Amino acid sequence: MECVVQGIIETQYVEALEILLQGLCGVHRQRLGVHEICLKSGPNLGFVASEVRLLCDIEQAEPTWTVKHVGGAMRGAGAEQISVLVRSMVESKASKNVLRLFYALGYKLDYELLRVGFTFHFHRGAPITVTVSSVNKMLKLHATDEAVPVTPGIQLVEVTAPATSENYNEVVAAVSSFCEYLAPLLHLSKPGASTGVVPTAAAAAASLMSDGGGTTL
Amino acid sequence: MPLKWVLNWQPNAGSTVNSQILNEVSQCVESINGVKEGRWKATLTFYKPMLRDQALAADFPRDFLGISLPEQPNKYYFILRGHKIVLEADSSIQLIMEKLQSYKSRVALNFEGFQYQLGDFQLRVGKVVPTHSENLRGIVMEVEYLPISSLEKSRQIMDEFVDIWQDTVSKRSLPGHFLHIEPNFSDYGLADHYTSQHTAVQYAHVMAQLIASVQAGQAARN
Numbered sequence: 474m475e476c477v478v479q480g481i482i483e484t485q486y487v488e489a490l491e492i493l494l495q496g497l498c499g500v501h502r503q504r505l506g507v508h509e510i511c512l513k514s515g516p517n518l519g520f521v522a523s524e525v526r527l528l529c530d531i532e533q534a535e536p537t538w539t540v541k542h543v544g545g546a547m548r549g550a551g552a553e554q555i556s557v558l559v560r561s562m563v564e565s566k567a568s569k570n571v572l573r574l575f576y577a578l579g580y581k582l583d584y585e586l587l588r589v590g591f592t593f594h595f596h597r598g599a600p601i602t603v604t605v606s607s608v609n610k611m612l613k614l615h616a617t618d619e620a621v622p623v624t625p626g627i628q629l630v631e632v633t634a635p636a637t638s639e640n641y642n643e644v645v646a647a648v649s650s651f652c653e654y655l656a657p658l659l660h661l662s663k664p665g666a667s668t669g670v671v672p673t674a675a676a677a678a679a680s681l682m683s684d685g686g687g688t689t690l
Numbered sequence: 691m692p693l694k695w696v697l698n699w700q701p702n703a704g705s706t707v708n709s710q711i712l713n714e715v716s717q718c719v720e721s722i723n724g725v726k727e728g729r730w731k732a733t734l735t736f737y738k739p740m741l742r743d744q745a746l747a748a749d750f751p752r753d754f755l756g757i758s759l760p761e762q763p764n765k766y767y768f769i770l771r772g773h774k775i776v777l778e779a780d781s782s783i784q785l786i787m788e789k790l791q792s793y794k795s796r797v798a799l800n801f802e803g804f805q806y807q808l809g810d811f812q813l814r815v816g817k818v819v820p821t822h823s824e825n826l827r828g829i830v831m832e833v834e835y836l837p838i839s840s841l842e843k844s845r846q847i848m849d850e851f852v853d854i855w856q857d858t859v860s861k862r863s864l865p866g867h868f869l870h871i872e873p874n875f876s877d878y879g880l881a882d883h884y885t886s887q888h889t890a891v892q893y894a895h896v897m898a899q900l901i902a903s904v905q906a907g908q909a910a911r912n
Contacts, residue, residue, distance in 0.1 A: 514790070514792050517741050517742050517743050517746050517749070518739060518740070518741065518750065518792050519740050519742075519790070519791050519792035520740055520742060520791065521791060523789075523790040523791060523792050525786065525790060540779065540783060540786055542786045542789050542790065544789060561789075563782055563785050563786050563789060564780075564782065565779045565780040565781075565782040565783040565786055566779065566780050567777055567778070567779040567780075567783065568776075568777055568778040568779070568887070570775050570776065570777045570879065571777055571779070573773070573775055574768060574770065574775050574777050577751060577770050577773045577775060578739075578750070578751065578754065578770075578792070578793065579739065579749070579750050579792070580792075
């Protein structure tokens with residue numbers, strides 16, 4: 474399982490966000506370059522359609538692959554009330570043949586994206602990952618060298634934390650609490666429930682940039 | 691990692707495998723001073739596609755196998771023999787396949803038995819049985835040479851050892867012999883340096899031989 478919130482931020486404020494995150498997390502950022510290939514089962518395969526994501530980390534000298542299955546969100550009155558999405562998620566590292574294997578099994582390319590940016594991995598009540606990236610589409614099949622932003626000038630911010638059915642309440646609280654620190658720059662919410670950019674972003678960013686993050690927001 | 695050859699018991703025409711043969715083979719290992727060390731088990735699963743229209747079954751692979759190996763407890767291996775694809779993944783890939791529900795387990799077999807130390811060699815003798823059954827379907831043997839990881843550099847010593855082994859077994863006049871047919875690893879994109887992916891490919895090929903000999907036995911009886 475994982476807990477997830479997302480938000481968007483204008484590219485011009487990403488540097489300020491990075492300064493804020495650096496101060497909050499106490500760790501250095503890591504570069505992110507992930508080619509995300511989303512596959513869907515062909516028309517006859519499975520009694521219900523299925524989707525699987527193959528993530529290729531192209532930042533490594535030797536690209537590494539991860540298979541990711543994102544399942545349904547937690548449902549019910551309790552789930553409606555919390556501001557963080559809790560959903561099933563299973564990942565597995567895989568060797569480089571993974572795309573060939575899924576094609577041979579009858580999966581087809583649904584869409585592919587290139588995410589470029591940075592991540593922070595740290596612990597604050599739970600192991601949390603903040604990813605700030607531009608989402609790019611490829612003009613030709615698998616051509617990561619020729620990718621263009623899906624939303625120029627806007628980047629996606631995602632905060633995720635692994636969870637189990639026993640501890641998800643604590644993880645939700647940790648993620649929610651962390652997100653409050655980012656509120657002056659961006660609003661984070663459940664994926665699919667975006668509220669757009671925040672009006673305080675410009676002022677908050679200016680403040681962060683002027684004294685390198687010394688200001689308490 | 692050290693390389694190994696996986697050998698498959700090939701019954702003579704008209705005969706089948708039985709536990710007496712398995713006992714005799716184990717005694718052979720001990721007769722050449724193999725020291726029994728402990729148990730081992732590998733599990734092989736046949737997957738079948740879940741199709742809304744069975745008439746289109748030919749469009750999907752029928753040889754999709756998954757294997758777990760005792761020397762890699764956190765890994766799982768997929769093989770598509772017809773496509774010459776082998777994949778190494780974390781064990782969690784099995785959970786992903788369950789969630790996808792596009793392929794399900796059709797039958798699972800255990801390869802299990804004892805392992806023996808014999809100088810620089812580690813030998814494993816194993817029965818092939820369906821999970822939750824004691825119905826013996828075959829016998830396999832692993833011959834691992836610990837000092838070397840290169841398939842080519844080890845070829846001569848492995849040939850010599852297997853010759854000695856075949857000779858020892860033949861003295862017991864059993865109705866069959868061990869067979870080693872090395873798959874073309876380069877077809878699978880595998881190099882000379884031995885890995886668990888090579889082992890997974892060998893087991894997939896041994897499985898094909900087992901199925902062929904069972905089918906040949908059935909044909910002979912009909």
